[in-house]
Amino acid sequence: MPTPRGKLTPQRPLADLTWLRVGGPADWLFQPADEADLADxxxxxxxxxxxxPIGVGSNLIVRDGGLRAVVIRLGRGFNGIEVEGARVTAGAAALDAHVAKRAAEAGVDLTFLRTIPGAIGGAVRMNAGCYGSYTADVFVSARVVTREGEIVTLSADDLNFRYRQTDLPEGWVLISATLQGPEGDPETLAALMQAQLKKRDETQPTKDRTAGSTFRNPAGFSSTGDVTDTHELKAWKVIDDAGMRGARRGAAQMSPKHPNFLVNTGGATAADLEGLGEDVRKKVFQTSAIELEWEIMRVGEPAP
Structure with a gap:
């Protein structure tokens, strides 16, 4: 291993770094001191x-056998937020909610980010979105460190944004992104975010241990069953129709409150959680012929 200025830890358990609190160890965990340290x-x-790159682990299952890789986790030094006019530049480790609030205070509308779990690096990589808005809609550019250690700037064309995915090459690490939102009145934007939080808390299991939405909304179907190029049909609806609301495997459960949320009720393993997700996919396919796609990233090896 190279000798960095940041913290490099061998055989580091990853469970406490993910929102679902599961996962075996990484061969190495690297927490760089700054951009130059990461690039070197x-x-x-x-x-x-x-x-x-692990981000804040909000949309991730690390399997019980861990990861045969150097896991990179950005922290202090990568979470700054700067506003200049209608443009907001945020470090990859800046939480989506913090970016939305800071932007709103400056009269920039990035309110859709307020209820999205995770940080800006993950939001860019997965083209996160809600309420009909996506990261791609406000994206200007991103700075990344390539696997070879070169710092480059990427455009929207480079990333090729699509529903819940981009073309960011494997091993490249996002370090910051610049977003541009429409202007808005700070008080109006603050009220909108409060309304969004209220709606989220009423409909989602925000007090449970989850990783956000488990499955992507099905492509090619409308809510009436017509074939379209939208994602209007919601994953929670087909899961509910398949009778999998509240389904369990070990200590893993599909939330009774919102059936597209996978919950660790206490002591679940990664195998429990992923296995329950596969149970849901199988049942949904049997009942509606729709093949759900995972939105939660699953990485690593199963327990030996």
Whole structure:
């Protein structure tokens, strides 16, 4: 391993770094001191060693056997937020909610980010969105460190935004993003975010241990069953219709409050959670011929 200025820890358990609190150890966990430290480390790292940026672990299942990789977690030094006119530049570790609030205070409408779990790096990588708005709609550019340690700037064309995905190459680490939103009155934007939070708390299991939405909304169907190019049909609806609201496997459960939320009720393993998700996918396919796609990323190896 190269010798960085940041913290490099061997065989680091990852469960406490994910919202679902499951997962085995990474071969190495690297917490870089700053951008230059990250770039130098990746430049010197054996190119055969895999690299996995973990973000804040909000949309992630790490399997019980852990990850054979260098896991990179950005922290202080990567969470700054700057506003200049209608443009907001945020470090990849800046929480979506913090970015939305800071932008609103400056009269910039990025309110859709307020209820999205996670940080800006993940929001860009997965084209996160809600209430009909997506990260792609406000994206200007992103700075990344390539697997070879080069710092480059990417455009929307480079990332090729699509529903819940981009073309960010494997092993590249997002370090910041610039977003541009429409102007708005700060008080009006604050009230809108409060209304969004109220609606979220009424409809989602916000007090439970979850990882956000489990499955993507099905592509190619409307809520009436017509074939379209939208994602109007909601995953929770087909899960509910399949009778899987509240379904369990071990200590894993599909939330009774919102059936597209996978919950660790206490002591679940990654295998319990992923296995229940696969049970749901199988039942939904049997009942509606719709093949749900995971929105939660699942990485690593099963327990030996």
């Amino acid at each position: 480390f990746l430049c010197a790292l054996d190119p055969d060693i895999k690299v996995f």
